Amino acid sequence: MNPALIVALDVPSAKEMEEALERLPDRIEWYKVGLELFCAVGPDILTPLKKRNKKIFMDLKLHDIPRTVANAVKTAASHGVNLMTVHAIGGRAMLEAAAGAARESANPPKLVAVTTLTSLNEEDFRDLGISRTLSDQAAALGELAISSGIDGLVTSAHEAGVLRKKFPDALLVTPGIRMPGGDTGDQKRVATPSFAVQQGATHLVVGRPILRAEDPAAVAEAIFADIKSAP
Numbered sequence: 387m388n389p390a391l392i393v394a395l396d397v398p399s400a401k402e403m404e405e406a407l408e409r410l411p412d413r414i415e416w417y418k419v420g421l422e423l424f425c426a427v428g429p430d431i432l433t434p435l436k437k438r439n440k441k442i443f444m445d446l447k448l449h450d451i452p453r454t455v456a457n458a459v460k461t462a463a464s465h466g467v468n469l470m471t472v473h474a475i476g477g478r479a480m481l482e483a484a485a486g487a488a489r490e491s492a493n494p495p496k497l498v499a500v501t502t503l504t505s506l507n508e509e510d511f512r513d514l515g516i517s518r519t520l521s522d523q524a525a526a527l528g529e530l531a532i533s534s535g536i537d538g539l540v541t542s543a544h545e546a547g548v549l550r551k552k553f554p555d556a557l558l559v560t561p562g563i564r565m566p567g568g569d570t571g572d573q574k575r576v577a578t579p580s581f582a583v584q585q586g587a588t589h590l591v592v593g594r595p596i597l598r599a600e601d602p603a604a605v606a607e608a609i610f611a612d613i614k615s616a617p
């Protein structure tokens with residue numbers, strides 16, 4: 387599979403999304419809609435993307451009882467979403483229900499699991515009563531998600547190589563992508579597009595480096611070229 391670039395539409399309104407779309411080349415096939423934009427506008431936010439024949443990554447990180455998550459996946463699938471996130475910590479029954487709901491949809495979306503939020507540290511783990519290390523927890527939850535029928539994982543590019551060996555067929559979605567020498571923003575563990583691809587990433591999520599650029603189209607083209615340069 388050719389690695390895909392997903393542009394994260396981290397903007398607060400439909401108007402700003404339209405403005406961003408106008409500045410970006412047709413070549414970008416994938417867009418991510420997250421909680422901020424989805425809560426601001428609702429499912430209508432997907433319409434302009436579908437009109438442009440774009441693929442949609444809906445990043446709502448679902449975590450609830452199995453039935454509720456399954457119904458949310460079913461509804462999102464009916465809206466034409468192609469990729470969605472769930473929290474692996476929701477447990478096996480929730481993950482299996484989500485995977486089952488996706489499979490039964492007329493246009494099944496792929497599901498990827500978040501193992502551990504990157505905002506958490508070992509101190510948070512103590513508060514949560516989790517005695518594993520961060521990396522052991524991520525590995526265990528990755529195994530749980532994949533063995534429950536989830537299609538892949540959200541991961542830093544730095545852990546993608548290990549996950550690729552463990553899960554040869556999994557989708558690996560990597561945020562925290564920056565061009566060499568680019569501003570890292572609040573991302574601590576960044577990687578270049580070609581590094582992420584070398585490590586086995588299938589979908590690269592990029593937000594601010596494209597959206598905040600003076601020339602977003604040029605940055606997107608540079609990212610496509612860097613992806614292509616990966617050996």
Ligand code: C5P
Binds near residue numbers: 420503563573594
């Ligand atoms: O602007 P930037 O390229 O840092 O955006 C990355 C996107 O990936 C954001 O939409 C953010 O929510 C998401 N993300 C992340 N780090 C994670 C998980 C998701 O940056 N660990």
